[in-house]
Amino acid sequence: MPILSLGQICSTATTFSGGRNDWSLSEASLYANFAYSDLYNKIGHTPLQALAISSTTSGENRYQLPTDYGYGIALTLYQGSNATTSNSTTVIRLKQRDPGWMDAQTLSPSGVPEAYEQYATWYQLWPSPNSAYSLQLRYQVKPATLVYSTDTPVLDERWHAGIVYKTVELLEASRNNVEGEAMARNRYLNFMASIPTDQSLRQRDRSGMAVRYAKKLN
Secondary structure (H helix, E strand, C coil), rough: CCCHHHHHHHHHHHHHHHCCCCCCCHHHHHHHHHHHHHHEEEEEHHHHHEEEEEECCEEEEECCCCCEEEEEEEEEEEEECCCCCCCCCCCCCEEEEEEEHHHCCCCCCCCCCCCCEEECCCEEEEEECCCCCEEEEEEEEECEEEEEEECCCCCHHHHHHHHHHHHHHHHHHCCHHHHHHHCCCCCHHHHHHHCCCCHHHHHHCCCCCCCCCCCCCC
């Protein structure tokens, strides 16, 4: 599957829509970005996964999310070794809580964080850190808008045809071509159903799977 640029997506989509020339490049680019957004919001794509490493500050429980943050996958805290208690780093998978739970907690205690909530453009730890700890945030990236005709989607190229098909659907909808829109939507849905997701591809490694046979009791 070829890697397509924004210009190629727009050109191919208008060709699928009968080769009409009543769409400007700016209008077709708008629909292409809508289609791009539809794809990357539906599926957890490996190229859109990122890590953010930071450190806590004693007494500070709110931390800014990355500017390209889409949604969180996991937040992990690393508590360094202490000669009096342990000689190894303790790994703590922080539990996500909702704002209502967080508001019901007492804010005055401090200690080793064990939970967090995401709110607005930041996340809040509880209890408030009593020392400097390392934090690792795994999250899904929100890609930048495609602006220039040479810009390419950051998704794996096997999904680029899907962006074209979804763009065709939106182009047809913009001219109230109900039949063309329906045909394009079916093409898009059929394509999406036929392409394996990144998660399903990762699961093809069966080396960690085993079968245990139970002894039959009479």
